[in-house]
Amino acid sequence: MSATLPTIDQAEFQNSFVTELRGEISADNRPRQVPGYHYSRVVPTPVADPHLLAWADELAAFLGLARPAERGPAVDALAGNLVTGSMKPFAARYGGHQFGSWAGQLGDGRAISLGEVTAADGTPWEIQLKGAGPTPYSRRADGRAVLRSSVREFLCSEAMHYLGVPTTRALSLVRTGDEVVRDMFYNGNPQAEPGAIVARVAPTFVRFGNFQMMAAAGELDNLRALANYVIRRYYPELGEPTGPEVYVRWFEEICRRTAVMLAHWMSVGFVHGVMNTDNMSILGLTIDYGPYGWLEPYDPDWTPNTTDFGSRRYAYGQQPNVGLWNLWQLARALAHLVENPELLRPGLDLYSATFEAKRHEMLLRKLGxxxxxxxxxxxxxxxxxxxxxxxxxxxxxxxxxxxxxxxxxxxxxxxxxxxxxxxxxxxxxxxxxxxxxxxxxxxxxxxxxxxxxxxxxxxxxxxxxGANPKYVLRNYLAQQAIEAAEAGDLSVLNRLMEVLKTPFAEQPEHEELAAKRPEWAREKPGCATLSCSS
Structure with a gap:
């Protein structure tokens, strides 16, 4: 008989990021600059009435975690109300280019990592709470997330996984019992919305921006320490990082993985919507599901992000070029680790060649x-x-x-x-x-x-x-799930999630979920237009 799985409050956490890298230990969560560190130790801010709305059973089984009751200690941990003895929660420090301009220090402004649990295959996976309260990197924000954006992140993380797209995952969706004020389209109409927290999961949430921050601040020891940490834990096939040649090969592998991810996006018609360098995973995973969408009418200039309507920098057809630009910015940061920055140029060439080859291969499959x-x-x-x-x-x-x-x-x-x-x-x-x-x-x-x-x-x-999905997470479907969840009805969300687990199957009983976008959704907020507000 197999042993009973623990719930998350009973799980034993490891804390490699905290123990191997340089962190600030302070009780001060006020927004501020945090020079000299990779992260800040923080404590999530408790919420009023955490209760479980959704749970990813297959992911939980992989992580060796049991499904919790709707309320109780496990959900308290998933909401940040309970920090167990083996957790060492932290918020990472990073910077980034936002819409092409250097934004300086950004960091985890509302995401707090609890640590890592060991999955069924023996690998450590980091669990991070998005919407768990303020950190030193929150700037002028409250560190919270609304149910609207949290439903979208939970659904899309898992939907992309089942489509075969490299992605971060989502373990749980918890409603907090608190309200959060948001101005959805930044047009002077703030409203109180129900709050929520997503527990998202990945081997690591390190981004291009983590390295950019260290380089921009001239913290070359921190830059090298972070690079060595990532190589040892997530690119062990490259060997011990003892010289510039390892960093060069590592950058090439980052470029290759990023190209494969972009080819998958293009193959299924996915538009990320906000491809800032701080939203680019160092593992080549889709990360930070905000104003995303799927092409409905095929339009290379389409972006779901209202913030990007002026330049359409992150439109569907621009994504491959933006991926290359973002890698170039990463190369500028990593150039401090190699003798000659020109040694990194072949990685950029590899990105372009890999993307073209992978996209070509995937399109041929789509055409049989x-x-x-x-x-x-x-x-x-x-x-x-x-x-x-x-x-x-x-x-x-x-x-x-x-x-x-x-x-x-x-x-x-x-x-x-x-x-x-x-x-x-x-x-x-x-x-x-x-x-x-x-x-x-x-x-x-x-x-x-x-x-x-x-x-x-x-x-x-x-x-x-097998190459052309019947079901994708159309924005209007996500919006229907959001509106039902806000009213206390989880059946729409649960049904949609089950259908999206087998997107290539016919599932004739769910035929209406594969229909064209209805006319009413053409202009409806949340269906046709989204913002970075969450």
């Missing part, structure tokens, strides 16, 4: 193409982006319906016209025939290319269905 016709495929994929951008089609629905239509047309080319018409009706937000002309022309080229495949139509169908 396995044989190699390199130049022809490059042209086909390039014109696909143009055709999609010229048509108001839903990206997710287009590829999912294509997964069913392509094998049928391959077996019976005479059915192509009817099949393509059915596809466009299902996926398009527009009824204007002129908007479909370029895409119909592309579908003709695609069929000709598909006919060169040697795989059986059924094998092509399975390949495409």
């Amino acid at each position: 193409l396995t044989s190699q016709t390199a130049e022809e495929d490059k042209a086909l994929l390039a014109t696909l982006h143009e055709a999609l951008a010229g048509s108001e089609v839903d990206m997710t629905l287009f590829f999912r319906h294509l997964s069913h239509a392509a094998p049928v047309v391959l077996m019976n080319p005479e059915s192509a016209e009817a099949a393509w018409t059915e596809l466009l009706v299902a996926a398009s937000y527009s009824t204007a025939p002129e908007e479909e002309a370029q895409l119909r022309q592309w579908l003709g080229h695609y069929l000709a290319r598909l006919q060169q495949e040697t795989a059986a139509p059924e094998a092509i169908r399975e390949l495409m269905l």
Whole structure:
């Protein structure tokens, strides 16, 4: 008989970040500059009535943690009301470029890490409470988070994992019983909203900005100590960091992982919305789910972030370039660790090459193409982006319906016209025939290319269905879950989470969750437009 799993208040925590790096130990949580340290020891601020709203069972099993009751000591720990003897909570110090401009010291302004638990595979995973109260890095903020943004972070962290996208995870969602005042669109209309805390999980939450902060402050000993810590714990295959060549290889691996992550984003139509350097994981994981969204009408210039409407710096089509720019900023910080900064340039080249290769590979899978016709495929994929951008089609629905239509047309080319018409009706937000002309022309080229495949139509169908999700976390679905949760109804959130665990399965009983964005959601706040407010 297997041993009973502990709840989080009974778990034994390790504290490598605190014990191996330089930290400030102070009872002063006032916002301030904290020179000379990697982190500050802090204590979460208790909340009025913490109770559990959502729990990630599969993640908890991996972490070796039992599901807690709705209220009790375990939920107190998940809300920051209880700090056990093995926890050493801290807030990390980092800086970053925000919308392209250096912002100086930022840091964990409302995220407090409790420490690490050992997962089933023997690896340590850090548990961090987002919304647990002020820290020295809170600037003018209160250190809290609202239910609205917390539901979105909980759902999206787990949804991205089940899509196969490299990501941080979310263990729990706790409602605090307190209200938090937020001006959602920064337009002078603050409102009290229910507060919440997400326990998010990752091997580490170290960001590009941690290294940028050390370099900008001239703290080269701290910079080297942080780099050595990350290499030893999370890149052990590189060996002991004894010389510049290890830092060079490490940077190349960061570039490779970041490129793979970006290719996954582009493949599923995910838009992060706020790709500041302090929101870039040193492990190549998606981190900080704020004003994100999925492409519905395929528009490379679309961003869900109202703060970015002026420049569209973080729009869908800009994400690969921003990833490269952010890596360049990281390289500037890490240049202090190598003899010649030019040694880091191949890492940036590796990012570009890896991204292009991975994105190409993933797009071929989405189209059911396995044989190699390199130049022809490059042209086909390039014109696909143009055709999609010229048509108001839903990206997710287009590829999912294509997964069913392509094998049928391959077996019976005479059915192509009817099949393509059915596809466009299902996926398009527009009824204007002129908007479909370029895409119909592309579908003709695609069929000709598909006919060169040697795989059986059924094998092509399975390949495409495994690469093209039916269900993604559309913003209007998240908003429906938020509104229901605010009213005390968790059924919408729970159903949505269960469906998103198998996004590639048909799940016909949940068909309405795979529908096009409804017209009412086109302009509704939280559905079409979001901000960094949370």
